[in-house]
Amino acid sequence: MAENITNERNFNLNQELDQTDLECLERFNQSLQYYNATRYLTAEETSKYGYTSGQIFSITVLLPLILTFGLLGNFCFIFVSVRVKYMHTVTNRYLVSLAIADIIFLVSAIGPKIWCYTKSPLHGDDSPLGAHGCVWTFFLSDTAYFASLAFTTLVSCDRYLAVCHPRNPRSCANFKLSSTQLIISTWILACVLAASLTPGNSQLVFYCYKWAPISPYDKWPSTIRYCLPSKTWMVSYALGLQTVPFFVSLILNFIFYLSIVRGLDGSIKRLSQKGSRMSHRDTRVRNQIAKMLVLNGVVFFCCLAPFEFISLFHMVASARNEYLIRNEKAKTYITLFARVLSYINACINPVIYTVMCDRYVQAFKYAFCSPISNACRNNNNTNSNTSAKELVHLQTLVE
Template identity: 35%
Template sequence: MQQIFMSSEEHLVLRKENILYNTFTMSEGGVCPPGVGIYDIRNYSVAEADTFLYQPGEVVLITIVMPIIWAIGAISNIAFIFVVARIRRMRTVTNYYLLNLALADIMFLCFAVGDKVGRYAASPIYNDQYGLKAVGCVLLNYFVQLSYYASIFLVTLVTLEKYYAVCRPVQHRLISGRKRTIRTVAAAWLLATAFALSLIPGWFKWTPLCFLWPDDEKYESLPNLSGYCLPISDIFLSIGNGLQTIPFFVVMILNFLMYGLIIRAVNTRVAVRENQLASTAVRSIQMRNQVVRMLIVNGVIFFICLAPYQCSSFAMMITSATGNYVLSDDQVEKVMWTGRILSYVNSAINPFVYTFVNPRYRHAFFEAFAFCPSIKRHLVKKAKMEENGSSNISMDQSATIKRTQNRKESTATTDSQISQIDTAPVVAHDVAI
């Protein structure tokens, strides 16, 4: 039996092809209204009929695990937004990108997790979307896709910003600024909107269905009517898979390439020079290691959490095109649920990554939520000392480089020499975020 799958987070994973094709538009003894498709499973065994209901493991995930993830994600992302808004020194270019990423994560958790919990609360039939109607199908899935694409584009912008700050400091100084940051963030949201709108045909067709349950006491209280958000045609299944997975893998490759270039630049350009003071050298190494850890942790966690779901979606696109299905329905369900939970976890833990990896974020968090004035004064004083330390490093490095520059025989300075001269102080400033 051919299997039909829809890859994106909000799409229906159909367990039986008959729901789509082997239906009739006729009334069955007044149970089903006229003009609604009927799926007759009265001759199914109890085990077969139960496949159209939520399984025990799915009930645990939907009623316990997912609400916990949603609560943690909402609180953590709102707390991060509050910290950036309250602590003036946290209003940086990088944090402006991360602020928008937090908004995208909140949107994703509210619509994706809220949809799953809402479906279960409204109907015991698996993935029943009867209450959405056509307008609900479009709006719900649009916002889920919008938040997904915005997340991957904003993560890429953060990486690109750091790449220019570390590897191309001269160009970064020329193009950086508040207006440019606002424009790039707006462009990311507009691009995400375009991708999300292009996927609307994949869930535009709301299809009602009437179930005729087996004659068993267990099914007497179950509703007969259900509804599903389905594509206009089968071709949009593969198109949706491609539009979702291909941009993700392209962005992932680009990010990891930039991570490698940043790490190499930090290792080579923030090197200990013979004229530097010992304390300055130690501080430079510490700051270098800090930015490297942040890049690795943020990037690896983000893409590892999203990769399983996107890999399974890509595999479904290939198998749907070739007709060679390797996994059973149950195995596909397990893979999809694993990918969903990991994507939800990723949206919930980003603020924890910032605070645990980077002391500056951690101090700002405690400072924003410190109720004791003495503790708050201590945290502010400590943060200022760290900032002054960073400034002193830049001054020492600038003086050292200036002495080196004065010893040069040539009075003309090429663009490459400017890049080498300015790199150390720029890196020290960028690491402080």
């Protein structure tokens, strides 16, 4: 530890220390973390460490809206899936797990940014998180990320099997049991992968600055902390482990989507030859659900793609000891745009469900309307026989 500290310092210990150095050394001794000597900055250099107007708008307006909308939407979908009986399907089990992963991601990714903004005027300052916050914040967001990749792929695989290889109804109970085991295994694997990335953000490093002696910089704290890798090679490892599963999942889902489209085309041709009215209704329901899930997957990967490509290029650039984007302002806004897209991805799924599939709209209406409105209850009683038949029929279709 002492050797590392000595290597990090950029000033001569024999020179006289000013008050900023003494305060920084005192905090360093209390925290027992890596310490970097005081840097003296001009007003122009100091301004770069604060929040820009775009970042302030993002953290105070955009991100809270995304967080609120995402939490409400995903919690509503979970409530509907639990309350409405015909929503108890294998596909919806995966979608509920995906909604849980989205909730965890939104809270662990957006929450700390808002918290740090309220506690420190310095952009990127991880001091409010503390050493434990560095570990848990990234662990939860990484776990949710890996889980969302897996559950999106599982949903695509489930719809592929339903369209291209329909199951025997007698095997549904056994498949539900295996789907539960698969969901538990997915969460365990996501936690393991996320845990392997924790050294990439586990070191809380101290930096000391002496800001320009003008307002508002004279009121800024003299220290700033960053959650950094404990080893330099952890940067490339973390970027690689983040991007490789994304592209593997992207390829698998593309294959599933292509097979689903072909399977639906073949199913429509076969049923049109038979001319069965019930079969045409079955086809319509299956097509709606399959198209909804394919669109859900396409939006998922389109929203994550910008950030993943940035991570991929950054991994290549860091391996060559080069800079991906030299312009700091451009780098900030490009990264912000990619991150906002990933946040939107975590809250857009319930919107797709309700827009693309009538049955999900009916489920939402039934779940939120029936326990509150007498009119809804009367309407449900009037159409009870028809609704019961449709619920049973739908359950056989979506399984």
